[in-house]
Amino acid sequence: xxxxxxxxxxxxxxxxxxxxxxxxxxxxxxxxxxxxxxxxxxxxxxxxxxxxxxxxxxxxxxxxxxxxxxxxxxxxxxxxxxxxxxxxxxxxxxxxxxxxxxxxxxxxxxxxxxxxxxxxxxxxxxxxxxxxxxxxxxxxxxxxxxxxxxxxxxxxxxxxxxxxxxxxxxxxxxxxxxxxxxxxxxxxxxxxxxxxxxxxxxxxxxxxxxxxxxxxxxxxxxxxxxxxxxxxxxxxxxxxxxxxxxxxxxxxxxxxxxxxxxxxxxxxxxxxxxxxxxxxxxxxxxxxxxxxxxxxxxxxxxxxxxxxxxxxxxxxxxxxxxxxxxxxxxxxxxxxxxxxxxxxxxxxxxxxxxxxxxxxxxxxxxxxxxxxxxxxxxxxxxxxxxxxxxxxxxxxxxxxxxxxxxxxxxxxxxxxxxxxxxxxxxxxxxxxxxxxxxxxxxxxxxx
Numbered sequence: 519x520x521x522x523x524x525x526x527x528x529x530x531x532x533x534x535x536x537x538x539x540x541x542x543x544x545x546x547x548x549x550x551x552x553x554x555x556x557x558x559x560x561x562x563x564x565x566x567x568x569x570x571x572x573x574x575x576x577x578x579x580x581x582x583x584x585x586x587x588x589x590x591x592x593x594x595x596x597x598x599x600x601x602x603x604x605x606x607x608x609x610x611x612x613x614x615x616x617x618x619x620x621x622x623x624x625x626x627x628x629x630x631x632x633x634x635x636x637x638x639x640x641x642x643x644x645x646x647x648x649x650x651x652x653x654x655x656x657x658x659x660x661x662x663x664x665x666x667x668x669x670x671x672x673x674x675x676x677x678x679x680x681x682x683x684x685x686x687x688x689x690x691x692x693x694x695x696x697x698x699x700x701x702x703x704x705x706x707x708x709x710x711x712x713x714x715x716x717x718x719x720x721x722x723x724x725x726x727x728x729x730x731x732x733x734x735x736x737x738x739x740x741x742x743x744x745x746x747x748x749x750x751x752x753x754x755x756x757x758x759x760x761x762x763x764x765x766x767x768x769x770x771x772x773x774x775x776x777x778x779x780x781x782x783x784x785x786x787x788x789x790x791x792x793x794x795x796x797x798x799x800x801x802x803x804x805x806x807x808x809x810x811x812x813x814x815x816x817x818x819x820x821x822x823x824x825x826x827x828x829x830x831x832x833x834x835x836x837x838x839x840x841x842x843x844x845x846x847x848x849x850x851x852x853x854x855x856x857x858x859x860x861x862x863x864x865x866x867x868x869x870x871x872x873x874x875x876x877x878x879x880x881x882x883x884x885x886x887x888x889x890x891x892x893x894x895x896x897x898x899x900x901x902x903x904x905x906x907x908x909x910x911x912x913x914x915x916x917x918x919x920x921x922x923x924x925x926x927x928x929x930x931x932x933x934x935x936x937x938x939x940x941x942x943x944x945x946x947x948x949x950x951x952x953x954x955x956x957x958x959x960x961x962x963x964x965x
Contacts, residue, residue, distance in 0.1 A: 525882040529789035530874060533920035535568035535834055537946075545879045546918060549944040553838060553878050556942065557916055561955055562840040563858035563939040567601075567923060569609065570945060571834035576613035578795055579826055586799035589806035590819035595639055597780050597827025598624050600924040601835065603952040604631045605943050610830075611637075616659075618780075618825045622649040629656060639686065639738075639823070643710055644668070650675055653683070660684045660775070662738050664710060669722060673731050682731065686738040686775065687712060689719045691757045693741045693750050710740065719761060727771045734771065736820055737762060740779030743828065746793055748801030754778040755802065759809035759820075766817070773820045778802070780825035784832045784921060787874035792829065828924040835923020837863065837939075838878065841915045842894070852889045854908070856917060859893015860900040861933040863919075863926040867899045875906050878916035883909040891917065895934055927953075935961055 525540045537549040546553045548568055557564055576596070583592045595616035598607070602624050608631040610617060616637035619625045628638060636659040642649075643664040650672050653661055663669050663685050676683055690711035712719040726734045737758045741750040755778050766772050783792045802822060810819055839856035846852045865871035875891055877883065885907035893900035902919065911917065930938050937956035942949055 526876070529785075529791075530787075530876070530920070532785045532791065533787065533833060533874070535571040535836065536574060537568045537570050537944075538836075540881050544881055544883075546876065546881055548836070549946050551944055551949060553918065554916060556944075556949070557838050557840070557878075560940045560942060560951075562838055562916070563856075563862055564838045565835055565862075565922065565927060565939055565941040566838065567606075567831075567835045567941070567943045567952070568945075569834075569943055572606070572609055572831060573613060575826075575830045575834065576610065576615055579824075579830070580614060582795040582799045583802075583822075583824070586796050587803045587806075587822065589803055589810065589822070591821040593637070593775075593821060593823045595637070595823060595825045596830055597825045598628075599928055600827030600831045601927055602627050603941070603943075605950060605952050606831070607631050607633050609943075618827070622646070622652050625649070625652060625656065625658070635659060639825075641688075647671060647675065651679075654679060654681050658683070660686050660735055662686045662688050663712075663722070663726075664688050665712065666718075666722070669725070669732075673729065676731050682733050684733045684735045685726070686736050686777065687719065687722055687726070687734065688738045688740070689714050689758060689761065691739045691741065691754045693739075693753045693757070711738075714757060714761065720765065723761075723765050723771065724769060727765075727769050734773075736773035736775030736777070736823075738777045738779065738823075740777075740781065740825070743781035744783045745781045746783045746790075748793075748798060751778040751798065752801050752805035755805040756809050759806075759813070762820070763813060766814075772817050775823055776820040777823035777825065780827055780829075782826055782829040784829055784924075787872050787920075795826075795829070798824075832921045832924035835921075835926075837919040837922035837926065839917045839919070841911050841913055841917055843913065852887060853892045854889040854911060854917075855892050855894060856902070857894055858939065859895045859902060860897060861893070861895055861936055862930045862939050863902060863922065864929050864931070865925055866902055866904075867897070868929070873903050873919045873921070875903055875908060876918045876920070877909050877911060878918050880909050880915075886910045894936070932956075932961055937961060 541547045595618040596610045597618045618639045620642045635657045638658045639660045640653045641662045688711040690713045712722045739754040839858050842855045860867050891903040940955035941953040
């Protein structure tokens with residue numbers, strides 16, 4: 519049980535993992551492990567994931583859709599691009615979720631732990647021939663077709679192999695979303711999916727059904743990420759079902775599955791709370807009810823597929839950095855340099871993601887200054903947090919960034935040839951290394 523409510527502001531406490539607590543010595547602990555000791559043992563930068571938070575997030579999705587969604591069967595797939603490792607894939611499988619992968623590498627991580635292949639969807643806008651062949655070899659449940667070139671490529675491979683893989687057609691449903699333009703994926707100009715408005719989606723369905731080489735299981739859309747309203751999900755479902763009705767009229771084809779994607783938001787450092795998962799489930803129920811009400815009664819309601827990623831994993835992960843130098847500029851900015859930065863978390867530089875920070879060893883100490891938390895990399899844009907109020911921190915102290923579990927490590931690099939950080943998974947019983955810290959030998963071995 520958390521002991522932080524009187525020491526950390528509620529809007530900040532909501533950003534932290536379920537097992538995070540403030541110990542009697544005023545230091546942060548996670549799953550009863552002192553973060554200072556974990557940092558000493560595993561080094562910094564260090565990414566720590568809380569098993570209990572991930573488990574409860576999976577359970578929350580399952581329970582919300584069991585209680586609020588009744589229009590059809592439902593499958594919940596964890597979007598592994600948010601963060602995947604063998605231990606995370608295993609944990610997701612234990613919670614009864616499927617997996618959404620976007621590369622051969624993510625698929626092989628799933629294979630490594632014996633993840634049920636039928637419960638996997640393989641996404642991506644430019645899957646290679648080798649990746650498609652691997653997906654067929656492993657028996658992936660559905661390959662999500664993104665464009666004509668991929669459709670033609672998979673059709674050829676299927677003909678050569680004599681297999682009939684299950685596919686979903688990704689549709690660009692022309693649904694606008696209120697999020698950063700880099701996070702919008704469902705508009706007419708998106709790089710993803712067959713456009714709906716110009717007839718390409720209809721033509722692709724007709725091509726697949728008439729050829730009969732691929733098994734068209736259903737339709738997929740994804741409108742964006744960090745979404746805080748249900749409208750995009752409802753509009754996507756309604757447009758996909760309207761498309762399905764149109765194709766049933768002309769082809770007598772009807773989808774077994776339908777998906778509005780994922781992208782549900784999480785709480786932000788500014789205090790903006792994410793809407794509940796129950797609200798999302800209710801919205802999907804309403805959209806399916808409205809659409810199915812006008813459909814021929816003999817047609818079965820398609821299985822709903824939802825694909826949460828960030829809302830499963832973001833709050834479960836924290837990043838821990840060690841403070842290095844300080845710099846006070848004539849321009850009035852105080853820089854607090856840390857031993858990580860844009861190579862392990864490029865999100866602030868890439869699309870303006872916001873973070874906050876806490877002192878690991880002096881949680882309740884009053885803020886004394888506003889600083890810019892800057893990384894160690896040779897870029898002026900290497901700013902993890904442009905302005906945050908903190909106690910005056912000295913060299914060697916530890917800084918913790920909440921909600922670092924999603925999209926930080928998957929986009930990590932070896933910029934400036936700096937080794938990538940260690941990643942651990944913790945619960946009260948044990949600490950497991952998910953990714954060991956890279957070494958200079960690892961980097962030099964590539965040359």
